[in-house]
Amino acid sequence: MTSTVAAPARPVLRVRGLSWAVGGAHIVSDVGFDVAEGEFVAVIGPNGAGKTSLFNLISGLTRPTGGTIELDGLDITHAPPHRRARQGLGRTFQSSSVFPALTVAENVRLAAAAHRGTCLRIWRRAESDRAAWLATAEALERVGLAHRARETAGSLSHGDKRKLEIAILLATDPRLILLDEPMAGVGVADVPALTEVIRSVHREQGRTVLMVEHHMDVLLGLADRVAVMHHGSLLALDAPDAVMADPVVQEAYLGEAL
Numbered sequence: 001m002t003s004t005v006a007a008p009a010r011p012v013l014r015v016r017g018l019s020w021a022v023g024g025a026h027i028v029s030d031v032g033f034d035v036a037e038g039e040f041v042a043v044i045g046p047n048g049a050g051k052t053s054l055f056n057l058i059s060g061l062t063r064p065t066g067g068t069i070e071l072d073g074l075d076i077t078h079a080p081p082h083r084r085a086r087q088g089l090g091r092t093f094q095s096s097s098v099f100p101a102l103t104v105a106e107n108v109r110l111a112a113a114a115h116r117g118t119c120l121r122i123w124r125r126a127e128s129d130r131a132a133w134l135a136t137a138e139a140l141e142r143v144g145l146a147h148r149a150r151e152t153a154g155s156l157s158h159g160d161k162r163k164l165e166i167a168i169l170l171a172t173d174p175r176l177i178l179l180d181e182p183m184a185g186v187g188v189a190d191v192p193a194l195t196e197v198i199r200s201v202h203r204e205q206g207r208t209v210l211m212v213e214h215h216m217d218v219l220l221g222l223a224d225r226v227a228v229m230h231h232g233s234l235l236a237l238d239a240p241d242a243v244m245a246d247p248v249v250q251e252a253y254l255g256e257a258l
């Protein structure tokens, strides 16, 4: 049976029957859900449940063995990652992915410029350079790193590198942001500030977010709905309170903190 949850009015992301099997192992099985415009959906699940694999399928790093993925009504199931990025899908990874030798601003500007493309006409190029710098300044302001723009990215704390990764995404003006465990490796003291950045990206900028995160305390107050993955399947998708109270979810987490 396909695990499909009722469709919100205007989905930015629509996933149907999504499956990925490798070497006979069903890593992601028949997953179906929608993410509505401006919605924040968190993905949780025990270790090895298939959360990152689901993100790899949605962002195009892995080819599904079944099912479909639509972004803004466009079928992107077989589109390569760079085309998905152009169509508005931005993603961060569990491990940090900034250029440590470049400055904080250069890291963001590279993404902003790449997103806008290079124009050979000199006056147009000046215009797009200016737009890239503006997008860079705005993104750094949003994540609270404007004052560190000229420092090398390698000198940032892990928490600030996470903020920089979010700024890099924002500079490409994504329709949908996929955050894969943004708190992974971040010191306890940095968690509230990073949570606040994510909240502002969602609430103040109105961006649509899909985020894998292990810790329910981070999700509460951020997520509109929580999707629970277990053994590659979508076990539940509901409001955070309802998910936490769901005995089936509690059973899946037996022996682990929810």
Ligand SMILES: Nc1ncnc2c1ncn2[C@@H]1O[C@H](COP(=O)(O)OP(=O)(O)OP(=O)(O)O)[C@@H](O)[C@H]1O
Pocket (backbone or CB within 6 Å): 022, 025, 027, 045, 046, 047, 048, 049, 050, 051, 052, 053, 054
């Ligand atoms: N390329 C691959 N080949 C074979 N098995 C894989 C591959 N990638 C992932 N797996 C397996 O698929 C399962 C799901 O992995 P995945 O990383 O998606 O889980 P996860 O929910 O993100 O886990 P975690 O919370 O530990 O990051 C695991 O058992 C993993 O070993």
